Amino acid sequence: xxxxxxxxxxxxxxxxxxxxxxxxxxxxxxxxxxxxxxxxxxxxxxxxxxxxxxxxxxxxxxxxxxxxxxxxxxxxxxxxxxxxxxxxxxxxxxxxxxxxxxxxxxxxxxxxxxxxxxxxxxxxxxxxxxxxxxxxxxxxxxxxxxxxxxxxxxxxxxxxxxxxxxxxxxxxxxxxxxxxxxxxxxxxxxxxxxxxxxxxxxxxxxxxxxxxxxxxxxxxxx
Ligand code: AP5
Ligand code: MG
Numbered sequence: 776x777x778x779x780x781x782x783x784x785x786x787x788x789x790x791x792x793x794x795x796x797x798x799x800x801x802x803x804x805x806x807x808x809x810x811x812x813x814x815x816x817x818x819x820x821x822x823x824x825x826x827x828x829x830x831x832x833x834x835x836x837x838x839x840x841x842x843x844x845x846x847x848x849x850x851x852x853x854x855x856x857x858x859x860x861x862x863x864x865x866x867x868x869x870x871x872x873x874x875x876x877x878x879x880x881x882x883x884x885x886x887x888x889x890x891x892x893x894x895x896x897x898x899x900x901x902x903x904x905x906x907x908x909x910x911x912x913x914x915x916x917x918x919x920x921x922x923x924x925x926x927x928x929x930x931x932x933x934x935x936x937x938x939x940x941x942x943x944x945x946x947x948x949x950x951x952x953x954x955x956x957x958x959x960x961x962x963x964x965x966x967x968x969x970x971x972x973x974x975x976x977x978x979x980x981x982x983x984x985x986x987x988x989x990x991x992x993x994x995x996x997x
Contacts, residue, residue, distance in 0.1 A: 776801055776855040776993045777880060779862070781959065782888030783951040784944065785895040785902075786973045787980060790911065791888070792859040794981050801855035804846055806839060806863075811936075829937050831946025833863055833954055840870040847874060863951075868958045883993045885962040886984055888973035892948060900941050906932035 776799060780788040792803040810828060813821035820842070824834045843861050846852070862868040875881060890898075901914035907930035912919055920926050923933075938947065962968040969987045973980055 776883050776988070777875070778856070778883060778988075779858045779885040779962070780860075780888065781885060781955070781962075782973060783890065783892075783895055783955075784947040785898040786888035786890045787898075787977065788859045788888060790977060791886075791980060791984060792857045795857055795984065798985075799855065801857060802851045803857045803859055804843070804852075804861070805859040806843065806861040807859075809842060809846065810834060829943065831938055831943040831950060833950050836864055836866045836870070839863070839867060843867075843871070844874055847878075862958060863955045865958055865961070868961050882962075882965075882967055884969055884988060884991045885967045886987065887959060887968060887970045888980070889970055890973040894974060895948065896941065896944050899939050899944050899947075902939055903933045903935045905930050906934045 778795070778801075780792050782788050789803075789805060789807075792805070795801070796803040810821070810824045814825045814828070815821070820838055823838065827834050839861060843858075847856070858871075862871050897915070898913065901916070902911065903914070904911050905925040905928060908925060908928040910925055910927040911917070912933070923931055925931070925933075959968060969991075971980060971983045971987065975983070
Protein backbone atom coordinates (compact mmCIF):
# COMPACT_ATOMS: atom_id res chain seq x y z
CA UNK A 776 0.00 0.00 0.00
CA UNK A 777 1.41 3.41 -1.01
CA UNK A 778 0.06 6.39 0.91
CA UNK A 779 0.61 10.13 1.28
CA UNK A 780 -0.17 11.94 4.54
CA UNK A 781 -0.83 15.62 3.93
CA UNK A 782 -1.58 18.30 6.46
CA UNK A 783 -0.17 21.43 8.08
CA UNK A 784 2.71 21.38 10.59
CA UNK A 785 1.59 19.64 13.79
CA UNK A 786 -1.44 17.98 12.19
CA UNK A 787 -0.26 14.54 13.35
CA UNK A 788 1.29 13.18 10.14
CA UNK A 789 4.28 11.69 11.93
CA UNK A 790 2.24 10.33 14.84
CA UNK A 791 -0.23 8.56 12.56
CA UNK A 792 2.37 7.42 10.01
CA UNK A 793 4.34 5.65 12.76
CA UNK A 794 1.17 3.87 13.94
CA UNK A 795 0.30 2.66 10.42
CA UNK A 796 3.88 1.68 9.74
CA UNK A 797 3.70 -0.74 12.67
CA UNK A 798 0.26 -2.06 11.72
CA UNK A 799 0.81 -2.62 8.00
CA UNK A 800 4.57 -3.25 7.91
CA UNK A 801 5.06 -0.42 5.42
CA UNK A 802 7.77 2.17 5.79
CA UNK A 803 7.27 5.80 6.92
CA UNK A 804 9.29 8.21 4.79
CA UNK A 805 9.51 11.57 6.56
CA UNK A 806 11.39 14.11 4.46
CA UNK A 807 11.59 16.36 7.54
CA UNK A 808 13.37 13.57 9.50
CA UNK A 809 15.67 12.95 6.53
CA UNK A 810 16.59 16.63 6.33
CA UNK A 811 17.17 16.84 10.09
CA UNK A 812 19.51 13.83 9.81
CA UNK A 813 21.44 15.67 7.07
CA UNK A 814 21.68 18.78 9.28
CA UNK A 815 22.97 16.69 12.21
CA UNK A 816 25.49 14.97 9.93
CA UNK A 817 26.69 18.37 8.65
CA UNK A 818 26.38 17.19 5.02
CA UNK A 819 26.24 19.56 2.04
CA UNK A 820 22.45 19.15 1.86
CA UNK A 821 22.22 19.69 5.62
CA UNK A 822 24.20 22.91 5.39
CA UNK A 823 21.92 24.15 2.58
CA UNK A 824 18.74 23.16 4.47
CA UNK A 825 19.50 24.27 8.04
CA UNK A 826 18.77 27.99 7.87
CA UNK A 827 15.79 27.47 5.54
CA UNK A 828 14.19 25.00 7.96
CA UNK A 829 14.86 27.18 11.00
CA UNK A 830 13.12 30.07 9.20
CA UNK A 831 10.05 27.87 8.61
CA UNK A 832 10.45 27.95 4.82
CA UNK A 833 10.52 25.05 2.37
CA UNK A 834 13.81 23.56 1.19
CA UNK A 835 14.29 23.61 -2.61
CA UNK A 836 12.30 21.25 -4.85
CA UNK A 837 15.54 20.15 -6.49
CA UNK A 838 16.99 18.81 -3.22
CA UNK A 839 13.73 17.20 -2.11
CA UNK A 840 12.94 15.48 -5.41
CA UNK A 841 16.44 14.02 -5.59
CA UNK A 842 16.28 12.91 -1.95
CA UNK A 843 12.87 11.24 -2.33
CA UNK A 844 13.84 9.61 -5.62
CA UNK A 845 16.88 7.99 -3.97
CA UNK A 846 14.89 6.93 -0.91
CA UNK A 847 12.11 5.26 -2.84
CA UNK A 848 14.67 3.05 -4.64
CA UNK A 849 15.53 1.26 -1.40
CA UNK A 850 14.27 -2.28 -0.90
CA UNK A 851 12.22 -1.50 2.22
CA UNK A 852 9.81 0.44 -0.03
CA UNK A 853 8.89 -2.66 -2.02
CA UNK A 854 6.07 -3.61 0.38
CA UNK A 855 4.69 -0.08 0.46
CA UNK A 856 5.34 3.34 2.00
CA UNK A 857 3.76 6.30 3.72
CA UNK A 858 5.06 9.65 2.48
CA UNK A 859 5.05 12.03 5.47
CA UNK A 860 5.89 15.56 4.35
CA UNK A 861 6.27 14.95 0.61
CA UNK A 862 5.05 16.27 -1.79
CA UNK A 863 4.77 19.82 -0.52
CA UNK A 864 4.66 21.81 -3.78
CA UNK A 865 3.17 21.40 -7.24
CA UNK A 866 6.56 20.53 -8.84
CA UNK A 867 7.08 17.87 -6.14
CA UNK A 868 3.62 16.38 -6.80
CA UNK A 869 4.34 16.23 -10.53
CA UNK A 870 7.79 14.70 -9.94
CA UNK A 871 6.23 12.06 -7.68
CA UNK A 872 3.70 11.11 -10.36
CA UNK A 873 6.54 10.61 -12.83
CA UNK A 874 8.67 8.72 -10.30
CA UNK A 875 5.87 6.28 -9.49
CA UNK A 876 4.79 5.84 -13.11
CA UNK A 877 8.41 5.06 -14.05
CA UNK A 878 8.40 2.20 -11.54
CA UNK A 879 4.91 0.90 -12.36
CA UNK A 880 3.68 1.98 -8.92
CA UNK A 881 0.49 3.76 -7.95
CA UNK A 882 -0.79 5.68 -4.98
CA UNK A 883 -3.61 4.02 -3.08
CA UNK A 884 -4.75 7.02 -1.02
CA UNK A 885 -3.88 10.53 0.08
CA UNK A 886 -4.96 11.25 3.65
CA UNK A 887 -5.40 14.92 4.57
CA UNK A 888 -5.36 15.63 8.32
CA UNK A 889 -7.39 18.76 9.07
CA UNK A 890 -6.58 20.70 12.26
CA UNK A 891 -7.39 24.30 13.31
CA UNK A 892 -4.47 26.77 13.37
CA UNK A 893 -4.61 27.56 17.15
CA UNK A 894 -4.48 23.85 17.98
CA UNK A 895 -1.49 23.41 15.64
CA UNK A 896 0.46 26.11 17.46
CA UNK A 897 -0.23 24.48 20.85
CA UNK A 898 0.75 21.05 19.58
CA UNK A 899 4.01 22.19 18.06
CA UNK A 900 5.12 24.57 20.80
CA UNK A 901 4.71 21.80 23.42
CA UNK A 902 6.34 18.96 21.51
CA UNK A 903 9.57 17.21 22.59
CA UNK A 904 11.15 13.84 21.84
CA UNK A 905 13.48 11.36 23.51
CA UNK A 906 17.04 12.05 22.31
CA UNK A 907 17.86 8.34 22.36
CA UNK A 908 14.88 6.57 20.72
CA UNK A 909 12.83 9.43 19.23
CA UNK A 910 9.62 8.67 21.15
CA UNK A 911 7.34 11.73 21.01
CA UNK A 912 5.91 13.65 23.99
CA UNK A 913 4.01 16.86 24.68
CA UNK A 914 4.16 19.29 27.63
CA UNK A 915 0.37 19.24 28.11
CA UNK A 916 -1.08 16.24 26.27
CA UNK A 917 1.50 13.47 26.58
CA UNK A 918 4.07 13.70 29.40
CA UNK A 919 6.34 10.71 30.16
CA UNK A 920 4.74 8.55 32.88
CA UNK A 921 7.79 9.06 35.14
CA UNK A 922 9.14 12.63 35.05
CA UNK A 923 12.22 13.09 32.82
CA UNK A 924 12.28 9.39 31.87
CA UNK A 925 11.33 8.05 28.44
CA UNK A 926 8.47 5.51 28.64
CA UNK A 927 9.97 3.51 25.77
CA UNK A 928 13.73 3.31 26.40
CA UNK A 929 14.24 4.80 29.89
CA UNK A 930 16.41 7.61 28.48
CA UNK A 931 16.68 10.88 30.40
CA UNK A 932 17.64 13.34 27.62
CA UNK A 933 14.98 15.08 25.55
CA UNK A 934 15.20 17.41 22.57
CA UNK A 935 13.04 20.09 20.94
CA UNK A 936 13.14 20.85 17.21
CA UNK A 937 14.87 24.11 16.21
CA UNK A 938 11.80 25.08 14.13
CA UNK A 939 9.27 24.44 16.91
CA UNK A 940 9.46 27.96 18.35
CA UNK A 941 6.12 29.80 18.41
CA UNK A 942 7.44 32.56 16.10
CA UNK A 943 8.59 30.03 13.47
CA UNK A 944 5.32 28.11 13.50
CA UNK A 945 3.51 31.05 11.85
CA UNK A 946 5.96 30.95 8.91
CA UNK A 947 5.51 27.17 8.59
CA UNK A 948 1.72 27.49 8.57
CA UNK A 949 1.92 30.23 5.93
CA UNK A 950 4.19 28.05 3.77
CA UNK A 951 1.64 25.24 4.01
CA UNK A 952 -1.23 27.49 2.92
CA UNK A 953 0.73 29.11 0.11
CA UNK A 954 2.67 26.17 -1.35
CA UNK A 955 1.21 22.86 -0.12
CA UNK A 956 -2.58 23.32 0.16
CA UNK A 957 -2.76 24.07 -3.61
CA UNK A 958 -1.77 20.45 -4.37
CA UNK A 959 -4.90 19.06 -2.68
CA UNK A 960 -7.08 19.50 -5.82
CA UNK A 961 -4.49 17.47 -7.80
CA UNK A 962 -5.29 14.43 -5.63
CA UNK A 963 -9.00 15.18 -5.35
CA UNK A 964 -9.23 15.15 -9.15
CA UNK A 965 -7.54 11.73 -9.17
CA UNK A 966 -10.14 10.43 -6.68
CA UNK A 967 -7.42 9.73 -4.10
CA UNK A 968 -8.04 12.44 -1.50
CA UNK A 969 -9.64 11.54 1.86
CA UNK A 970 -9.97 14.23 4.53
CA UNK A 971 -9.86 13.17 8.17
CA UNK A 972 -10.70 15.22 11.28
CA UNK A 973 -7.27 15.60 12.89
CA UNK A 974 -8.73 17.52 15.86
CA UNK A 975 -9.98 14.27 17.39
CA UNK A 976 -7.89 12.27 19.87
CA UNK A 977 -4.96 10.28 18.48
CA UNK A 978 -6.74 6.91 18.72
CA UNK A 979 -9.87 8.26 17.04
CA UNK A 980 -7.81 9.71 14.20
CA UNK A 981 -6.11 6.32 13.72
CA UNK A 982 -9.52 4.62 13.67
CA UNK A 983 -10.81 7.10 11.09
CA UNK A 984 -7.78 6.52 8.84
CA UNK A 985 -8.20 2.75 9.17
CA UNK A 986 -11.86 3.10 8.18
CA UNK A 987 -10.85 5.06 5.07
CA UNK A 988 -8.23 2.46 4.13
CA UNK A 989 -10.71 -0.40 4.62
CA UNK A 990 -12.62 1.01 1.66
CA UNK A 991 -9.66 1.70 -0.60
CA UNK A 992 -8.85 -0.89 -3.28
CA UNK A 993 -5.13 -1.65 -2.89
CA UNK A 994 -2.48 -3.40 -4.92
CA UNK A 995 -3.84 -2.52 -8.37
CA UNK A 996 -0.97 -1.93 -10.80
CA UNK A 997 -0.72 1.46 -12.52
P1 AP5 B 1 8.41 18.21 8.78
O1 AP5 B 1 9.33 17.53 9.68
O2 AP5 B 1 7.68 17.45 7.77
O3 AP5 B 1 7.43 19.08 9.67
P2 AP5 B 1 5.91 19.60 9.47
O4 AP5 B 1 5.22 19.25 8.22
O5 AP5 B 1 6.03 21.03 9.79
O6 AP5 B 1 5.11 18.77 10.45
P3 AP5 B 1 5.46 18.32 11.90
O7 AP5 B 1 6.47 17.21 11.87
O8 AP5 B 1 5.78 19.51 12.75
O9 AP5 B 1 4.04 17.81 12.38
P4 AP5 B 1 3.30 16.43 12.15
O10 AP5 B 1 2.15 16.65 11.24
O11 AP5 B 1 4.27 15.33 11.83
O12 AP5 B 1 2.71 16.23 13.60
P5 AP5 B 1 3.17 15.27 14.80
O13 AP5 B 1 2.68 13.90 14.57
O14 AP5 B 1 4.60 15.47 15.14
O15 AP5 B 1 9.21 19.36 7.99
C1 AP5 B 1 10.08 20.24 8.68
C2 AP5 B 1 10.74 21.18 7.69
O16 AP5 B 1 11.53 20.43 6.77
C3 AP5 B 1 9.80 22.01 6.80
O17 AP5 B 1 9.34 23.18 7.44
C4 AP5 B 1 10.70 22.30 5.59
O18 AP5 B 1 11.61 23.32 5.90
C5 AP5 B 1 11.48 21.01 5.45
N1 AP5 B 1 10.82 20.05 4.54
C6 AP5 B 1 10.34 18.80 4.87
N2 AP5 B 1 9.79 18.21 3.79
C7 AP5 B 1 9.91 19.10 2.75
C8 AP5 B 1 9.48 19.06 1.39
N3 AP5 B 1 8.84 17.99 0.87
N4 AP5 B 1 9.76 20.16 0.64
C9 AP5 B 1 10.43 21.23 1.14
N5 AP5 B 1 10.83 21.32 2.42
C10 AP5 B 1 10.58 20.27 3.24
O19 AP5 B 1 2.29 15.90 15.99
C11 AP5 B 1 2.58 17.20 16.53
C12 AP5 B 1 2.35 17.23 18.05
O20 AP5 B 1 0.96 17.06 18.29
C13 AP5 B 1 3.06 16.09 18.82
O21 AP5 B 1 3.46 16.59 20.06
C14 AP5 B 1 1.96 15.05 18.98
O22 AP5 B 1 2.17 14.28 20.16
C15 AP5 B 1 0.70 15.89 19.06
N6 AP5 B 1 -0.49 15.26 18.46
C16 AP5 B 1 -0.54 14.51 17.31
N7 AP5 B 1 -1.80 14.11 17.05
C17 AP5 B 1 -2.57 14.62 18.06
C18 AP5 B 1 -3.96 14.56 18.36
N8 AP5 B 1 -4.81 13.89 17.59
N9 AP5 B 1 -4.40 15.21 19.47
C19 AP5 B 1 -3.52 15.90 20.28
N10 AP5 B 1 -2.19 15.97 20.05
C20 AP5 B 1 -1.72 15.36 18.95
MG1 MG C 1 6.33 15.24 11.42
